[in-house]
Amino acid sequence: MNRTAMRASQKDFENSMNQVKLLKKDPGNEVKLKLYALYKQATEGPCNMPKPGVFDLINKAKWDAWNALGSLPKEAARQNYVDLVSSLSPSLESSSQVEPGTDRKSTGFETLVVTSEDGITKIMFNRPKKKNAINTEMYHEIMRALKAASKDDSIITVLTGNGDYYSSGNDLTNFTDIPPGGVEEKAKNNAVLLREFVGCFIDFPKPLIAVVNGPAVGISVTLLGLFDAVYASDRATFHTPFSHLGQSPEGCSSYTFPKIMSPAKATEMLIFGKKLTAGEACAQGLVTEVFPDSTFQKEVWTRLKAFAKLPPNALRISKEVIRKREREKLHAVNAEECNVLQGRWLSDECTNAVVNFLSRKSKL
Numbered sequence: 605m606n607r608t609a610m611r612a613s614q615k616d617f618e619n620s621m622n623q624v625k626l627l628k629k630d631p632g633n634e635v636k637l638k639l640y641a642l643y644k645q646a647t648e649g650p651c652n653m654p655k656p657g658v659f660d661l662i663n664k665a666k667w668d669a670w671n672a673l674g675s676l677p678k679e680a681a682r683q684n685y686v687d688l689v690s691s692l693s694p695s696l697e698s699s700s701q702v703e704p705g706t707d708r709k710s711t712g713f714e715t716l717v718v719t720s721e722d723g724i725t726k727i728m729f730n731r732p733k734k735k736n737a738i739n740t741e742m743y744h745e746i747m748r749a750l751k752a753a754s755k756d757d758s759i760i761t762v763l764t765g766n767g768d769y770y771s772s773g774n775d776l777t778n779f780t781d782i783p784p785g786g787v788e789e790k791a792k793n794n795a796v797l798l799r800e801f802v803g804c805f806i807d808f809p810k811p812l813i814a815v816v817n818g819p820a821v822g823i824s825v826t827l828l829g830l831f832d833a834v835y836a837s838d839r840a841t842f843h844t845p846f847s848h849l850g851q852s853p854e855g856c857s858s859y860t861f862p863k864i865m866s867p868a869k870a871t872e873m874l875i876f877g878k879k880l881t882a883g884e885a886c887a888q889g890l891v892t893e894v895f896p897d898s899t900f901q902k903e904v905w906t907r908l909k910a911f912a913k914l915p916p917n918a919l920r921i922s923k924e925v926i927r928k929r930e931r932e933k934l935h936a937v938n939a940e941e942c943n944v945l946q947g948r949w950l951s952d953e954c955t956n957a958v959v960n961f962l963s964r965k966s967k968l
């Protein structure tokens with residue numbers, strides 16, 4: 605049996621706990637906190653302990669890590685624990701507990717957990733304490749993971765989030781480290797990065813599925829228009845508050861959303877920042893199907909594993925036939941959106957919104 609099946613069994617979980625004890629290298633405090641939090645969530649469920657006092661540093665850090673997992677289901681926590689342990693112990697991958705060749709973890713990612721198994725490459729956003737906000741490093745790592753997934757022997761590729769959020773979108777601290785060329789250079793660099801990032805989704809050759817485990821904000825929502833299927837927990841919400849942030853749509857949503865959900869519904873989301881429930885997003889065609897949170901992981905992964913058994917060439921070729929007419933158009937839309945955003949990022953409206961969030965004066 606695979607040590608890290610997509611739905612980890614109790615036995616996988618116990619094996620992973622034992623492996624932690626065998627780690628040759630100290631994984632560091634941050635990882636240890638993550639392991640602690642996932643262990644607690646998997647065994648006891650959401651944190652309902654009283655918050656330790658501010659000077660009780662160690663217990664407060666543990667409490668914060670556990671609490672950050674929100675209402676993540678026990679089953680998902682168990683899976684994430686197993687994934688995390690696997691990513692820490694590549695030397696154990698070849699141990700006798702693993703069927704050779706069935707289970708591969710990609711190491712070398714700071715902000716993601718990338719696993720490949722049963723014909724599925726899973727790219728999991730892994731900054732749960734920051735609600736999986738996408739910082740510069742994560743943009744680069746997602747591109748790297750997608751490029752690797754497009755060439756590996758997996759059949760389908762899945763993006764999902766660790767913790768209670770799918771992703772809170774662009775990390776607003778991305779706007780803070782100003783290079784010597786000043787804010788203009790920063791805006792230009794961000795526009796170049798964004799264009800390349802979105803381009804990877806436009807060009808991705810295999811079926812690309814989003815498993816939206818919780819709320820999604822900003823770019824993590826707009827990109828969904830470039831996926832081939834989107835499965836959502838009924839806990840997920842979909843929010844693109846661009847006007848509130850003094851920004852404008854990206855991820856090709858200015859083109860895909862009006863097509864998917866009608867121009868008026870797209871306007872409500874992209875211009876007026878209306879937040880959709882998973883049910884609403886499904887009714888409007890952005891989400892393929894919604895599942896109760898309690899059975900979400902089980903039902904979705906069962907379905908994905910069945911998809912991954914289909915003939916790979918047929919899947920690729922069908923995707924190509926469906927998408928190829930649009931590709932050139934999508935690249936043009938992407939370029940234009942990035943250009944417009946570059947100007948928006950230099951506006952007072954955007955600067956004020958970012959400063960207000962970073963100085964804790966505002967939240968969505």
Ligand SMILES: CCCCC/C=C/CC(=O)SCCNC(=O)CCNC(=O)[C@H](O)C(C)(C)COP(=O)(O)OP(=O)(O)OC[C@H]1O[C@@H](n2cnc3c(N)ncnc32)[C@H](O)[C@@H]1OP(=O)(O)O
Nearest residue numbers: 733734735737772773774775776794797798822823967968
């Ligand atoms: C290369 C550049 C490309 C740019 C592409 C542009 C994309 C556009 C977008 O994506 S727009 C969307 C941007 N996102 C937001 O505006 C979300 C901001 N976050 C919030 O409003 C809230 O954090 C929340 C509603 C998502 C969650 O609120 P909650 O109260 O549940 O949790 P906290 O606020 O305490 O969050 C926990 C910690 O996470 C940090 N954090 C969350 N989201 C972001 C984010 N997007 N950017 C930066 N930091 C974020 C938050 O600050 C907390 O950190 P702390 O524990 O250190 O205080």
